[in-house]
Each structure stands twice: as structure tokens, then as C-alpha cells.
Amino acid sequence: MLAYIATSVRRKLTFVMLGTAVVALLVTASAMIVYEARNYHQTWVDDLVTQADILGKTSAPALTFNDPKTARENLAALRLRPLVTAAAIYRPDAKLFASFGGPDVPDLLPPTAGIEGYRIEGNQLLVWRQIRENGQLLGTVYLRARYELTKRLQSYLVIVGLAMLASLAVAVAVSAWLQRTITEPVLSVARVAQQVMERRDYSLRVRKTSNDEVGILVDAFNDMLAETDRRAMALEAANANLLYEMRERRSAEEALKVADQRKDEFIATLAHELRNPLAPIRNGLQILRMSNDVVVIARAKDMMERQLQQMVNLVDDLLDVSRITTGKLVLRKGLVLLQEVLRNAIDVVRPLVDAKQHTLTLGIPTADMELDADATRLSQVFANILNNAVKYTEPGGTILVTARLEGSTAEVRVADTGVGIDQEKLAHVFEMFTQFDASIERTHGGLGVGMALAKQLVEMHGGTITVHSDGVGNGSTFVVRLPVGVTAVRAAPLESSEPRKSPSKRVLLVDDNRDFVTSLAALLQLEGHDVRMTHEAASAVTVAESFRPHIAFLDLGMPKVSGYELARQLRAQACNSETVLVAVTGWGKDKDRQMSREAGFDLHLVKPVDPDQIIDAVRNATVAH
Amino acid sequence: MAVVLFLAVCWLPSSSHAQSTAEALTSERSVMAEYIYRFITYAEWPAAVFPTAEVPIVIGVVNADDIAAELEQVVRGRLAHNRRLQVRRMAPGDPLTEVHVLFIGREVAPRFFQTAKLISDRPVLTITDLERGVDQISIINFIQVDGRVRFEVNVAVAEKSGVRLSSRLLTVAMRVRPG
Numbered sequence: 115m116l117a118y119i120a121t122s123v124r125r126k127l128t129f130v131m132l133g134t135a136v137v138a139l140l141v142t143a144s145a146m147i148v149y150e151a152r153n154y155h156q157t158w159v160d161d162l163v164t165q166a167d168i169l170g171k172t173s174a175p176a177l178t179f180n181d182p183k184t185a186r187e188n189l190a191a192l193r194l195r196p197l198v199t200a201a202a203i204y205r206p207d208a209k210l211f212a213s214f215g216g217p218d219v220p221d222l223l224p225p226t227a228g229i230e231g232y233r234i235e236g237n238q239l240l241v242w243r244q245i246r247e248n249g250q251l252l253g254t255v256y257l258r259a260r261y262e263l264t265k266r267l268q269s270y271l272v273i274v275g276l277a278m279l280a281s282l283a284v285a286v287a288v289s290a291w292l293q294r295t296i297t298e299p300v301l302s303v304a305r306v307a308q309q310v311m312e313r314r315d316y317s318l319r320v321r322k323t324s325n326d327e328v329g330i331l332v333d334a335f336n337d338m339l340a341e342t343d344r345r346a347m348a349l350e351a352a353n354a355n356l357l358y359e360m361r362e363r364r365s366a367e368e369a370l371k372v373a374d375q376r377k378d379e380f381i382a383t384l385a386h387e388l389r390n391p392l393a394p395i396r397n398g399l400q401i402l403r404m405s406n407d408v409v410v411i412a413r414a415k416d417m418m419e420r421q422l423q424q425m426v427n428l429v430d431d432l433l434d435v436s437r438i439t440t441g442k443l444v445l446r447k448g449l450v451l452l453q454e455v456l457r458n459a460i461d462v463v464r465p466l467v468d469a470k471q472h473t474l475t476l477g478i479p480t481a482d483m484e485l486d487a488d489a490t491r492l493s494q495v496f497a498n499i500l501n502n503a504v505k506y507t508e509p510g511g512t513i514l515v516t517a518r519l520e521g522s523t524a525e526v527r528v529a530d531t532g533v534g535i536d537q538e539k540l541a542h543v544f545e546m547f548t549q550f551d552a553s554i555e556r557t558h559g560g561l562g563v564g565m566a567l568a569k570q571l572v573e574m575h576g577g578t579i580t581v582h583s584d585g586v587g588n589g590s591t592f593v594v595r596l597p598v599g600v601t602a603v604r605a606a607p608l609e610s611s612e613p614r615k616s617p618s619k620r621v622l623l624v625d626d627n628r629d630f631v632t633s634l635a636a637l638l639q640l641e642g643h644d645v646r647m648t649h650e651a652a653s654a655v656t657v658a659e660s661f662r663p664h665i666a667f668l669d670l671g672m673p674k675v676s677g678y679e680l681a682r683q684l685r686a687q688a689c690n691s692e693t694v695l696v697a698v699t700g701w702g703k704d705k706d707r708q709m710s711r712e713a714g715f716d717l718h719l720v721k722p723v724d725p726d727q728i729i730d731a732v733r734n735a736t737v738a739h
Numbered sequence: 740m741a742v743v744l745f746l747a748v749c750w751l752p753s754s755s756h757a758q759s760t761a762e763a764l765t766s767e768r769s770v771m772a773e774y775i776y777r778f779i780t781y782a783e784w785p786a787a788v789f790p791t792a793e794v795p796i797v798i799g800v801v802n803a804d805d806i807a808a809e810l811e812q813v814v815r816g817r818l819a820h821n822r823r824l825q826v827r828r829m830a831p832g833d834p835l836t837e838v839h840v841l842f843i844g845r846e847v848a849p850r851f852f853q854t855a856k857l858i859s860d861r862p863v864l865t866i867t868d869l870e871r872g873v874d875q876i877s878i879i880n881f882i883q884v885d886g887r888v889r890f891e892v893n894v895a896v897a898e899k900s901g902v903r904l905s906s907r908l909l910t911v912a913m914r915v916r917p918g
Contacts, residue, residue: 174907178777180770180887181911248780248819 123304124297131289132282139281143274150270154263159232162241165195166255170245173203177211177245177252185212192257199238200258206251215258230254237261299328303335316343376545387428391421433724434494435563438570442724445488445574452483452517452524452596459496460515463504470509477516483524485596491571492596495579498564499528499592506590507532522598529591535583543581544569572596621732622663623647624654624680625698626672634667637725643732651675655683662689665735667719667728670699670710678713685714694735698723763886765805770888771881772809775842775866778879779819781908784839784862785901795823797837799863801851802844804828810842840864843877852876862901875916878902882913889913 119125169188176184185203192198192214200215232241239261245252299322306320316339322332398418405411437443456478467474485492503513511531518525535543544565572579577596583589621643625631628649635645646661648654651672658666666684670677677697684690694717697710702720710718719727779796788794796819800807807828814824827838831851835841841863843851848867865877878897881890891914897904909915 172907172910175781175905175911178780179774179890179911181889184911 123300124293127293127297128286128289131293132285135282135285136278139278143278146274147267147270151263151267154266158239158259158261159241162198162239162257162259163232163243165192165198166241166243166257169201169203169257170243170253170255173212173255174245174247174252177203177205178247182212186214188212189214195259197262198257198259200256202256203245204254204256206253208254211253234261237264295324296328299323299332303328303332307335310339316340316346384428384432388425391425394418394421431563431567433722434567436722437724438567438574443574445491447486447488450485450487450489450492452485452526453478455485455487455489455492456496456515456517456526458489458493459500462493462497463500466501466504467513470504470507470511472504472507472510473512475512475514477514479518481519483517483519483598485524485575485598487575487596492575495568495571495594496526496528498568499594502564503528503530503532503590503592506530519598520595524596524598526594526596527591528594529589531589534586534588535581535590536586537583540581540583544579568594618642618644619664619732619735620644620661621646622654622658622661622666622693624649624651624666624672624677625669626650627669634725634728638728638732641729641732651677651680651683654680655687658684658690658693659687663693665694665696665732666690667696667698667731668715670697670701678709681710681713681715694731696731767883767888768805769809769812771868772806772813774881774888774890775806775810775840776813776817776819776824778864778866778908779824779840781905782864783903783905788839788862789822792821795825796820796839797825797827798840798842799827799829799833799835799838800842800844801829801831801833802847803842806842806844835861835863838863840866842866845869848876860899864902865896865900878904884913892916 119129169192173185173188176182176188189201189203189212192201200213202213202215203211205211230242230244232239234240237260239259241255241257241259243255243257245255299320302323303320306318310316310318319336319339320332322329322336395418398414398421401414402411405414434443456476460474460476464474500513500515507513507530513531514527514529516527516529569579572594575596577594579592579594582591582593621638623631623635623638623645624647626649631647631649635647638645646657646663648657651674654666654668668677668680668684672680675683677699681695681697684693684695695715696717696719697713697715698719698721699706699710700721702718707718717731719731775798779798798810798814800810807826810826814826817824829838829841831847839862843865845868848869864879866879866881867875867877868881869875869877870882875891875893876896877893878900879890879892881888883889890912892904892909892912893916894904894909895916
């Protein structure tokens with residue numbers, strides 16, 4: 115019962131109210147019952163005493179004149195009082211004078227009289243009153259009546275009980291009505307709290323209906339919900355953010371892993387591809403050294419040149435990739451004819467096409483298609499695409515090259531009847547280091563950078579490159595779209611690809627890497643420059659004094675004396691104060707450039723240095739002396 | 740006839756009826772004397788008859804020495820209405836002044852009332868013991884009922900005399916003649 119009441123505020127309130135009411139009613143009822151008992155007793159005793167006195171007074175003459183009959187008649191009037199069960203009058207000598215009552219009266223009458231007062235025997239009240247007149251004792255009146263205190267209290271209890279029940283019923287009704295004003299807001303708080311717990315919905319609010327403490331509770335509860343809601347939202351947002359970041363990181367990791375794997379594969383391939391031409395070249399060298407046969411030597415030279423060219427191509431590709439990724443590739447744009455570019459590219463792949471006995475068909479309009487582009491790079495793009503087509507087509511296949519003008523866009527299609535490309539792999543064609551068929555790549559050589567390079571070069575030209583294939587065995591088509599340049603000044607076709615002759619200059623190369631210096635010197639000599647080289651700073655200073663170079667390439671990271679120190683020494687020479695000093699270093703940060711500038715360098719080249727950069731630098735060096 | 744009956748009644752229960760009769764008579768006289776005293780306690784006189792507080796209530800007894808003797812015994816040392824009581828033996832011709840209560844013996848009573856008619860106009864409580872059936876000329880008349888002394892009251896005479904009787908007295912009277 116108590117546990118049942120303890121689970122509900124409403125029941126507790128009801129219990130408290132009813133408990134209070136019951137206690138109050140019990141106290142009241144007890145007081146009333148006690149009062150009633152006393153009152154009944156006193157009233158009844160007084161009543162009987164008075165009755166006895168009246169009887170005594172009335173019966174005094176009868177006693178005076180010894181008239182029991184009259185006394186009996188007086189007593190007989192008591193029949194009007196049913197509660198009086200017996201009555202009697204005694205003479206002063208305690209002898210019975212007259213009596214009243216039923217047949218059992220004689221037994222009920224006390225044997226003697228004389229005392230005055232009352233006594234309660236069980237449920238009977240006995241009263242004695244003396245009769246006096248003129249100070250003379252005439253006799254005694256005796257009355258016996260029912261004393262129904264118990265019965266009366268019982269009926270009184272019943273009435274009080276009924277009244278209590280009625281009061282409780284009213285109290286229940288009233289408390290049910292009154293407590294609603296208190297419990298209803300509390301219960302609504304409890305309901306909302308439970309809903310919040312069940313639904314985890316912190317946007318719920320309790321409606322405020324009062325301004326008392328419960329109202330304060332409601333406000334506090336709502337504020338708490340709002341706070342919790344805010345925090346939950348923040349947490350959720352943070353979680354979502356975290357989840358997103360985790361996903362990003364995971365995909366980044368995945369990409370890194372893939373890239374890492376590609377790089378591993380690439381390095382393996384690269385090593386392989388770099389190693390491959392070396393054996394034939396070594397063989398060729400051996401032939402050159404041992405044979406005197408002119409034909410054999412010529413064949414060996416051809417073979418060696420081919421192998422070397424393949425290596426050069428590889429390394430060029432690598433350098434291009436490196437330049438593009440480091441953002442160092444600069445397009446030397448000019449007005450070029452698409453026809454010339456294509457022809458140039460075809461010339462590059464012609465030996466391969468012939469070797470595999472492919473049929474190369476051209477569909478190029480005769481009208482000039484002018485582009486603002488880097489002719490060399492664009493040729494490289496199409497050479498790569500064609501090279502790819504040749505490689506991935508079985509011998510005796512057909513390669514179709516078509517070009518047309520579509521508005522301001524020049525479209526070039528290279529279609530082949532080759533192995534085609536799986537739909538799933540189409541998307542990866544232009545990714546770096548992608549090789550679809552390792553065996554084909556092995557036989558033809560390649561690092562999987564050709565198409566990636568092509569794509570990046572096309573995009574640098576503001577164009578697009580796409581690939582289509584109807585699946586494995588159905589060949590593939592590469593489409594290159596390039597914007598047609600109309601504002602560019604027409605330049606000599608493919609002029610940029612030809613080494614331009616420039617005035618001969620004195621060039622000093624200082625580097626402890628002998629091979630690099632030697633090859634670079636050969637290159638510059640081919641350009642017609644006067645080149646000197648040294649491998650250390652000390653000799654460089656001596657040479658420079660007499661040679662007085664127009665331009666000097668100094669390696670910064672030399673032993674003993676650093677490039678910086680050397681630069682200062684050279685600048686200190688009066689004859690070389692105007693010499694263009696070029697720093698060649700592996701360090702390319704702003705700080706490094708700052709340092710070289712402070713040391714007196716005019717240019718800062720970062721290894722690996724593109725021979726073109728060297729050539730350009732020499733070409734641009736002003737001939738001051 | 741009455742005598743015969745009286746004898747018959749007395750004869751049967753008692754062996755010495757003569758002695759009993761004498762004792763009963765004495766007892767009857769003493770009861771009467773006592774009753775006379777008690778009548779006084781239930782009666783009221785006009786204030787004029789008692790000029791002072793010392794004036795006693797005078798009980799005149801005419802031609803009834805036995806009653807007078809008993810009365811003298813009864814009133815000795817007793818008061819009524821806070822007054823002393825005085826018994827006066829009187830002859831029929833004696834003046835009735837200063838008498839408040841008058842008991843007249845049976846033999847002289849009829850003649851007494853004839854000769855002293857004026858007595859009814861005076862505030863005197865007249866008491867007789869005349870036999871039943873006789874016209875009541877006194878205020879109170881003793882009668883015998885079942886061997887016990889009872890009395891009857893003539894309210895008319897009482898009113899005429901100026902003596903007021905308590906109604907409570909009337910409740911125990913054997914008979915009350917209305918006024």
C-alpha cells in the first residue's frame with residue numbers, strides 16, 4: 115500500500131489530505147463523543163434528580179397525611195417516562211411507602227432508603243432524593259432508570275462514522291479538484307521528462323501554467339532541456355564533423371596507399387626500363403671496341419642510338435612529370451598550326467608504326483588550324499597518344515587520326531583497332547603510373563606516365579582529353595579538344611622546337627659532379643658557346659680571372675669552398691663584376707633564394723636543372739664585355 | 740347497625756378487642772391531633788390576624804378534651820409558619836376572637852354552627868369529625884376510611900372564611916367540595 119502511494123505525487127497528496135482529514139475528524143469525533151458522554155450523563159442525572167425532587171414535593175402531602183394511594187398516583191405519572199423502570203417513596207423510617215414499576219419492582223427496590231445521591235449499576239441509574247418540608251424529613255424518593263450511555267455512544271459512533279465517511283468522500287472529491295492545480299504541472303513535467311527519456315527528443319518543452327514554485331521548476335526544467343538540446347546538437351555536429359574528417363582521412367590514406375603502391379610499381383618499372391637499354395648499349399660498345407667491320411659498327415651505332423633515345427625519352431617524360439607536379443613546366447606559347455603539330459607527332463611514331471605494320475590513316479583538313487600553343491608540348495601529347503595506340507594494337511592494325519574544327523574548338527581523334535579498355539579502367543587511363551598491361555608495357559617500354567602527361571599538357575592548354583572504348587577487343591578512341599587561338603601572333607612553325615642559334619658566349623661551369631658538368635658542357639658547345647669547366651672553387655677563381663665568362667654556373671654544395679663563398683670571390687674580381695652568376699642547388703625555398711641573392715647570384719636554379727633552362731639562361735645573359 | 744358491623748370487624752382478628760378498640764381510639768385521636776397540626780402548615784391566614792410576629796397560632800378545641808390533650812402533646816415545642824402554637828379548651832359559648840383554628844367535637848358541632856353562624860365569616864380554620872353523609876359545615880372534616888383517618892375539604896366554606904388552603908392539601912383530601 116505504501117509502496118503504491120510512494121510512486122505517485124498525486125496519490126501522496128491525496129494520502130496526505132485524507133490523512134489530515136481523518137486525523138482532524140477523529141479528534142473532533144473523539145471530543146464530541148467525550149462531550150456527549152459527559153453531557154448525557156450529567157443531563158440524565160440532573161433530569162432524574164429533578165424528577166425525583168418534583169415527585170418528592172408532590173408527594174410531600176401524601177406522606178404528611180399518610181396517603182400511599184395519592185403517592186402511588188403521583189408515581190404512576192412516571193409511566194410517561196419509559197426510561198424510568200422503577201420508582202418508590204420511603205418513609206423517614208426507611209419503610210416503603212409507595213412504589214411504581216412492573217411486576218419485578220419489589221426485587222428492584224433497595225431494601226432501605228435514607229441516603230441521598232445517585233449510583234450507576236451497569237446500565238441502570240439509581241437516584242435517591244430526600245423529601246423535606248419545613249426542615250422536616252418526610253421521606254425519600256427512589257428512581258431507577260435506564261442508563262443507556264453505551265447504546266447512545268454506539269449510535270453516536272455510527273453517526274460520527276457515517277459523517278466521517280461522508281466527509282472523506284467530500285474530501286476526496288475536493289482534494290482531487292484542488293490538487294490538480296498542484297499536481298497537474300508536476301505531472302506534465304514528469305510526462306515530458308519521460309518522453310524525453312524515451313524519444314531522446316530534447317526539443318520538447320513543458321507548458322508553464324503557474325507562477326509558483328512549480329512554475330520555477332518548469333522554467334528550470336525547460337532551460338535544462340534547452341541546454342541539453344544545445345549540447346546534444348553541438349555534440350552531434352562535432353560527431354558528424356569527426357565522422358566526415360575520419361572518412362576524409364581514410365580516403366586520403368587509401369589514396370596515399372594507392373599512390374605509394376603506384377610509386378613502388380613505378381620505381382620497379384623505372385629501374386627496369388632504365389636498365390633495359392643498358393645491356394644493348396654495353397654490347398654495342400663491346401662491338402665498337404672489338405670489331406673493325408664498318409657495317410657491323412654502323413649497325414651497332416644505330417642500335418645504341420635507338421636505345422639511348424629510348425632512355426632519353428624516358429628521362430624526359432620523368433622530367434616533364436616532375437616539372438608538372440612541381441609547377442615548373444612553362445608553356446612557350448606561340449601561334450602554331452595543328453597540322454604541323456600532328457605531322458610532327460606522326461613523324462615521331464612512324465618507325466614504331468612501320469615496325470608493327472599498322473595502317474595509319476589521316477583525315478586532316480587542308481585549311482590551317484591555328485592554335486595558341488606550345489608546339490613542342492602539343493606534339494608530345496599527340497606522340498604519346500599515338501604511341502599508346504600503336505602499343506596497344508596488335509600488329510597489322512589500323513590507326514585513324516582525324517581533325518576538324520568545331521566552332522572555336524579544334525577536335526583531334528585518334529582511333530585504333532586495338533585491345534580496347536575495360537569500362538572500369540576507363541576512368542583511370544589518365545592517372546599517373548597507370549599501366550593496363552604490364553607485359554605490353556614491358557615489350558614496348560613505358561612508365562605509365564604518357565597519358566597522364568598528355569592530359570596535363572592538354573589541360574594546361576585549356577583543352578580536354580577524353581577516351582572512349584566499346585570494351586576489351588573493340589579498340590579505343592582518344593579525343594583531344596583544344597581552343598583555337600585567334601589573337602596569337604603567328605610564329606614560325608615549330609621554331610621553338612629547333613635550337614635557336616645565339617651569339618657565342620663564354621660560359622663557366624663549376625660543379626663537383628663531373629658527369630653533369632661534362633654533359634652540360636657538350637650541350638652548350640653544341641649551341642656554339644665557349645665553355646670552361648672546373649670541379650672545385652679554387653681552380654674556378656683562377657680560371658675565371660683569365661676566362662672572364664659572360665655567365666657562370668656555380669654549384670652551391672661543393673666541398674671545401676661553398677658556392678656562396680665562390681660567388682663573393684668572383685664578384686670581388688674586377689673583371690667578373692658584371693658576370694651573370696647562376697646558383698645551381700638542390701635547395702629551392704625562398705630562404706635559399708634569398709641567401710644566394712645576398713651572396714651575389716643573379717639566378718637560382720634548382721636541381722634537377724632542365725637543360726633548356728641552362729640554354730635559356732645563357733642565351734639571355736647580356737653580353738656586357 | 741354500624742355498631743354490629745364494627746363489632747364483627749373487631750371481633751374476628753383480635754382476642755382482646757375491647758382493649759384494642761380503646762387503643763385504636765386513642766391512636767385515632769393522636770392521628771387527628773397530628774393532622775390538625777399539619778393542616779395548619781398547609782393553611783394561610785390574612786396578615787391582619789397576626790398583628791405581630793409573636794402572636795401565636797391559637798387552636799381552639801370545643802367539647803373535645805381528648806383531642807385537646809393530644810394536641811397539647813403535638814404542638815409542644817413545635818412551630819408553624821414560624822409561630823408558636825397554643826391550644827385553648829373552649830366551651831360553646833366562648834368568644835371566638837383570637838382563635839385561628841377551631842376543632843369542634845361531634846356532639847356539639849351542629850348546634851355550634853347554628854348558634855355561631857357568624858363564625859363562617861371569620862378567618863378561622865374550622866375542623867370537625869362529623870360522620871359521613873352529613874352536610875359539611877366546617878372547612879375540614881375528619882372521616883374514617885378503611886380504619887384510617889382521612890379528611891374532606893369544603894373549599895366554599897374555606898373561601899368564605901378567608902383561610903386559604905394549599906392546593907397540595909387538596910390532593911390528599913378524601914373529598915373536596917367545590918366552592
